[in-house]
Amino acid sequence: MKKLYFREEWCVGCGRCEVACAIEHSESKHPIIAYFHEKIRQTPRIVVERKGNISFANTCRHCEEPDCVNACIAGALYKDESGKVLYNPNKCVGCYSCIMACPYGAIMKDINRKERKQIVKCDLCNTRKEGPACAEACPNRAIIFEEKEG
Amino acid sequence: MSYVIIGNGPAAIAACESIRTTDKEKQIIIISKEDKYAYGRPLITYQIAGIVEKENMFLRKKEFYEKNNIKVLLGKEATGIDPKNKIVKLDDGAQINYEKLLIASGGTPFIPPVYKEYMDKENITTFIKWEDMEKLEKMLPEINNVLIVGGGLIGIKAAEALVMKNKKVFIAELSKRVLSTVIDNKGAYYFHKELEKNNIFLFLENTVKSFKVKKNRIEKAVLQSGEVLDIDAVIMAIGVKPEISFIKGTNINTNVGILVDDSMKTSVDDIYAAGDVAESYDLVYGSKRIGPIWVSASEQGRIAGYNMAGKKASYRGRLIMNSISFLKTSLISYGIINTDIEYEKINVFEYERPDLNIYRRLNVVDNRLIGAIFVNSIYRKGIITRFIIEKLPFDKYKDILLSPNIGFIEFEKEYRNREINSVKGYSKTKTNLENTV
Numbered sequence: 001m002k003k004l005y006f007r008e009e010w011c012v013g014c015g016r017c018e019v020a021c022a023i024e025h026s027e028s029k030h031p032i033i034a035y036f037h038e039k040i041r042q043t044p045r046i047v048v049e050r051k052g053n054i055s056f057a058n059t060c061r062h063c064e065e066p067d068c069v070n071a072c073i074a075g076a077l078y079k080d081e082s083g084k085v086l087y088n089p090n091k092c093v094g095c096y097s098c099i100m101a102c103p104y105g106a107i108m109k110d111i112n113r114k115e116r117k118q119i120v121k122c123d124l125c126n127t128r129k130e131g132p133a134c135a136e137a138c139p140n141r142a143i144i145f146e147e148k149e150g
Numbered sequence: 151m152s153y154v155i156i157g158n159g160p161a162a163i164a165a166c167e168s169i170r171t172t173d174k175e176k177q178i179i180i181i182s183k184e185d186k187y188a189y190g191r192p193l194i195t196y197q198i199a200g201i202v203e204k205e206n207m208f209l210r211k212k213e214f215y216e217k218n219n220i221k222v223l224l225g226k227e228a229t230g231i232d233p234k235n236k237i238v239k240l241d242d243g244a245q246i247n248y249e250k251l252l253i254a255s256g257g258t259p260f261i262p263p264v265y266k267e268y269m270d271k272e273n274i275t276t277f278i279k280w281e282d283m284e285k286l287e288k289m290l291p292e293i294n295n296v297l298i299v300g301g302g303l304i305g306i307k308a309a310e311a312l313v314m315k316n317k318k319v320f321i322a323e324l325s326k327r328v329l330s331t332v333i334d335n336k337g338a339y340y341f342h343k344e345l346e347k348n349n350i351f352l353f354l355e356n357t358v359k360s361f362k363v364k365k366n367r368i369e370k371a372v373l374q375s376g377e378v379l380d381i382d383a384v385i386m387a388i389g390v391k392p393e394i395s396f397i398k399g400t401n402i403n404t405n406v407g408i409l410v411d412d413s414m415k416t417s418v419d420d421i422y423a424a425g426d427v428a429e430s431y432d433l434v435y436g437s438k439r440i441g442p443i444w445v446s447a448s449e450q451g452r453i454a455g456y457n458m459a460g461k462k463a464s465y466r467g468r469l470i471m472n473s474i475s476f477l478k479t480s481l482i483s484y485g486i487i488n489t490d491i492e493y494e495k496i497n498v499f500e501y502e503r504p505d506l507n508i509y510r511r512l513n514v515v516d517n518r519l520i521g522a523i524f525v526n527s528i529y530r531k532g533i534i535t536r537f538i539i540e541k542l543p544f545d546k547y548k549d550i551l552l553s554p555n556i557g558f559i560e561f562e563k564e565y566r567n568r569e570i571n572s573v574k575g576y577s578k579t580k581t582n583l584e585n586t587v
Contacts, residue, residue, distance in 0.1 A: 005571045008563075047530075049559040056570065058558060063575025067532070070164070070448035071473075073192040074202070075209040091206050093196040096528060100473035100482045101445055103576040104569075105530025105556065116201070117475070150573025 001083040002147045004124070004132060006056050010142035011048070013055030018044035020137030024125055041112045045122040046134050047105075057134065057143055060085060060106040060122035068121070071101035077121075087121050094118055151176070153458060154238055154246055156228045156396070157254035158182035159191070160444055161425030161451030163209055165252050168455030168463075170218050178220045179246060181238065183255075185225035186280050187215070192444070194283045198290070198311035228255070228396045233418045250458040253397070253408060253416070253423040254451060257390030257442055265299070265358070265386060273367050274384040277308045286385070293382035294318055297371050299358055301328035303474055305387035306341070310476050313348050320351045320379055322358055322371075332472040332483050336502065337509050337525045344479040353377070392427040392440060405429050407440040412464040414454035422458055424450035433467030434485040434520050434538060441468050469538055473528075479507065482528045485521035485538050486513055496520075501552050512551055517544045519551065530556050536576075 019031070022042040026034035035041060046059040062085045069077045069085060076091035077098055094117020098107045110118040124145075125132040135145040153169055155162045158180050166178055182188075189207040196202040215222060223240070230239040231251070238246045259276040261269060268274055273293070275285045296312050298305045301323030309319045321328070327338035328345070345352050353373060361384070362370035371379045392407035403409045403417035407429035414422045414430070425447035432439045446468040456463035471484045486496075499512040506526075513521035519537040533556050537547065544551070550560040558566040569576075 003573065008567060047557070049557040051559045054559060056559075056566075058570040061570075061572050061575035065452070065575070067445065067535075067576065070160075070452070071445040073190045073444050074196075074206075075190065091202070093193060093202055094475070095192065095473055096475065096480060096482065097444065097473045098532075099528055099530075100471050100484075100532055101535070102532035103535050105533040105558075107532070108530075109528070148573050 001062070002124075002131070002145055003062060004059060004122075004135060005144045005146065005148065006058055007142045007144070008054060008056035010140045011055045011057060012140055012142070013048055013050045014139065015048050016137045016139060017046050017057050017134035017143055018048055020133040021046050021122075024128065024133035025120070040110075043108050043111055043120045045106075045108070045120050057138075058104065058106070059134075060102075061104055062122075062124065067101040067103060068098035068107060071097040073097055084124055084126060085121070086123055086126065087119065089118055092118050151247055151249040153178045153250050153252070154248035155180045155252045155254055156238065157252075157256055157425070157427070158184065158186075158188050158222065159254060159256050159425060159447060160188070160209065161254035161256075161447040161454070162252070163188050164448045164451030165254065165424065165455035165458070166218055166220055168452045168461075169459045172456070172459035172461050175219075176249070178218065179248075180220060180222045181226050181228050181240065181246070182222055182224050183227045184280055187212070187222060187224075189280065191278060192307070194277060194280075195307040195311045197283055198286060198308075199314040230396055230398070231400050231402075231421070233400055233402075233421060236420065249420065251421045252451070252454050252458060253394075253402075253421065253427055254425045254447075254454075255393040255396070255427050256447075257426040258393040259386065260389045260391045261386060262388065264360075268361050268363070268368060268384075269386070271361075271363060271366055271368050271384075273382060274386065276386050277304050278390065286383075289383055290315060290317075295320070295379070295381045296383045296385065297322065297358070297379055297381045298385045298387055300387035300389065301325075301352070301354075302331060302387065302389060303329065303472065304389075305385070306474065306476050308385050308387055309345070309350055313350065313477070318349070320353065320371075320381070321345070322353045322356050322373060324355065324357050326354055328352070328354075329474065329481070332474065332487060333481060333523055333525075334487055334511060336500070337481065337483075337511065337523045340479050340507050340509060340525050341476055341481070343507070344476055348477060390426065390442060392429075394427060405438070409438060410450075412467075413457045413462070414450055414465060415457065422454040424454040430465065431467040433469055439468075441470050443468075443470060443472060445471060466539070469535060471535070479526060480528055481523070481525050482531050483521070483523045484534060485519075487511075487521045487523055499548065499552060508554075510552055510554075512544075512548075514544050518542075519544050522551075527554055529554060533557070 021044040135143040188209045227241040297320045361368045408423040426442035497514040501510045509525040511523040
């Protein structure tokens with residue numbers, strides 16, 4: 001299956017992928033509305049790490065044997081037929097076992113959702129025809145969405 | 151002839167899934183003591199608290215069982231195994247033939263003998279099973295003061311549910327702190343503080359000496375310290391022990407649980423064990439132990455399933471980890487969390503901000519991380535598991551391990567680029583999938 005791959009030599013650390021991710025997962029998909037007018041400001045599912053002049057993005061690897069799915073007590077995390085590791089917020093009880101188990105640190109608390117403990121994770125923009133918004137937003141092709149042999 | 155699984159929890163479900171990666175044909179029979187399809191037992195807390203509906207507690211949809219040709223015998227208890235004739239005996243007299251058997255019967259609540267006579271009273275329950283949940287649910291409108299016996303994981307989560315339902319909660323705990331198996335004294339302070347903030351009375355180094363019963367209801371609890379509590383309900387949450395009563399008379403080797411090798415096989419051919427019932431290799435302790443945690447039940451069930459279906463898979467070993475929150479306080483801990491006597495060589499590194507309720511602790515032996523505690527500081531902490539599993543040199547990474555923002559940038563370039571671009575992802579179970587003939 002197609003996954004996201006990251007090239008640190010090409011990354012300029014601009015953080016556009018994080019912004020594109022948050023907007024794509026908002027209700028309006030509009031930058032200003034998403035950040036200032038929606039009830040819950042989205043937490044990016046992708047993280048850009050920076051130190052000195054090194055930077056790179058990283059997110060969920062959609063593992064073949066996902067530790068987060070093994071750890072989920074609620075059946076909220078699951079692997080779909082295509083291999084994507086997806087999240088059903090309606091089943092999640094916010095125990096954070098997935099955060100404990102994920103060796104990529106790819107699962108985040110949904111920090112702006114105050115009424116209920118939840119998480120966010122990359123869904124490879126499951127319903128977006130053009131593929132993941134982060135890859136498209138990257139000005140430098142430091143994020144590639146492609147199929148690789150493992 | 152078919153696959154038979156005794157037990158109906160995460161290990162059973164994972165085993166079904168891994169069996170079906172190889173063998174799509176042969177029937178799988180699940181023997182379930184409870185009259186319910188596999189559900190998340192830890193969700194009982196959240197159901198009582200009103201966060202999750204009963205119909206959302208099931209781990210898989212009904213179609214899962216049909217699609218995978220899995221027959222679930224609901225409300226049936228295994229009473230014995232005859233390995234010679236490859237038969238599981240049930241409580242209704244039925245006998246089920248197996249080709250490969252998985253014992254994933256989990257744990258059963260541990261009730262000390264002094265409390266046994268009270269367990270049939272109408273306002274006392276354990277906090278493990280579906281029927282416990284329904285018993286408590288029925289009691290809820292009429293109860294106010296609730297005593298929880300045991301301040302471990304189950305007791306604390308029961309307390310959380312009851313506080314959310316505006317009940318007055320008392321906890322009696324034998325040790326010096328709550329959550330004694332998953333946190334140290336310093337870390338437990340933050341939970342004690344949160345309990346106090348929510349008006350929970352915590353009786354530490356204390357327990358119930360006796361109950362006073364009137365008309366089949368417990369009305370008072372007399373504590374060891376002499377205090378007498380007026381109570382409307384009691385939750386017994388002392389702990390669980392492996393459910394292995396039905397293997398009596400077989401040659402299956404046991405200690406506390408059922409001893410298994412790294413393929414999850416027991417000492418008897420064609421019989422496997424996984425989850426809370428299994429005593430398996432623990433990669434931090436370096437020996438076989440029981441370790442009742444959800445994630446390793448899933449991992450072990452998966453490994454057992456592969457091997458039962460003829461694919462060779464081996465388990466790297468369990469890494470104990472727990473994530474537990476009580477209202478606003480959350481904890482994630484890994485590996486060995488106490489400075490046990492056997493680990494005198496342990497070096498402790500800590501960071502603490504009592505004003506922010508943040509505490510981080512690392513336990514190190516011979517420059518290797520063997521355990522860690524994180525209170526209210528859980529951001530990306532799963533990355534820590536790499537240090538324990540892969541035995542990465544601690545001194546090199548000490549600063550990032552203690553920092554709030556762990557990430558990949560401090561790793562060697564080759565390591566981080568390989569890992570963040572991994573095609574297959576990480577596998578703690580190290581399933582070496584080789585087809586065996």
